[in-house]
Every structure is written in C-alpha cells, then in structure tokens.
Amino acid sequence: MNRDEILKALAHPTRLDMLNWLKEPEKHFTQEHPFEMGVCASGFERNCGLSQSAVSAHLATLARAELVTSRRVGQWIFYKRNEETIAVFLKSLSDL
Template identity: 80%
Template sequence: MDKDEILKALSHPTRMDILNWLKNPEAHFKSQEHPLEMGVCASQFERCGLSQSTVSSHLGTLHRAGLVTTRRVGQWIFYKRNEETIADFLKQLSRDI
C-alpha cells in the first residue's frame, strides 16, 4: 500500500465521488445490464456526466492506488472498491495522525 499514491488519488473530488458511487452501486447504476456483483462497467460512469477519457483517467488513478479492483469480461472492464486496501489505509492513517 502506497499511502502517498492513495492520498493523491483521494485529492480529487471526482475520484471521491466515484468511490462513493461504487460504495452503493445499486443506487447509482441500476440500469447496468450485467449483475452489479461483477462490478460497475466503466461505460456506466458516463451517465454520471463524465466523458470516456475522464472516466478512464480517474479509474486508472484509483486502480494504480489500489483503491479499486478490475475484472475483464470480454471487451468490458468492471470496477469494484477494494475494501481491504481502503480499510488498511484508514487504519494506517489513524495510527499516523
């Protein structure tokens, strides 16, 4: 876990929004055709007012920081929150501050 990478990823409000949307995907991505247990398809974020390039950039940053996991199914990539990394980061942050 790279704390600095995570802090950088969390410093942008859109990435925080993405993490919050992924926390409760049923409320934000009801229309996804694939089961939400697979994760949320990257294309679904465009419905939230984000362009494809913006979505890719933000999801890439969150993935590099370890805050989301990916699953490829054919041509689609599905994203989920990495709850283990998020919990470890919060514990470490609590100890450090």
C-alpha cells in the first residue's frame, strides 16, 4: 500500500464519488452484467457526465492506488472496490 498514492487519488471529488458509488453499485448503476463482476467503465461515464477519456484517467488513478481492481471481460472492463487496501489504509491512518 502506497499511502501517498492513495491520498492523491482521494484528493479529487470525482474519484471519491466513484469509490462511494462502488460501495453500493446496485443503487447507482444499471447494467446487463451482474454486479459481482464489478461495474462497467461505461456506467461511470453516465454517472459522471465526463468523457470516456476523463473517466478512464480517474479509474486508472484509483487502480494505481490499488483502491479498485479491474477485470477485462471481452471488450468491457469492470471495476470493483479493493476493500482490503481500503481497510489497510484506514488502519494506517488510525496508527498516526
């Protein structure tokens, strides 16, 4: 876990929204695939109102910080929260 990378990722409100939406994806997204696979990147575009490239950049930042995991299925990429990294990060804050 890289705390600095995580803090940078969390510094943008859109990325915070993305993480919050992923906490309960069925409330924030509609998609044909089961949410157990994750949320398709296109779902974020609809929620954010941002371009595909901007959404991809935000998701890449979250992935670099290991706050989300990604999984490619055919032409789609699905994202899920990385609860393990989030828990370790939150614990590290309480240890300060």
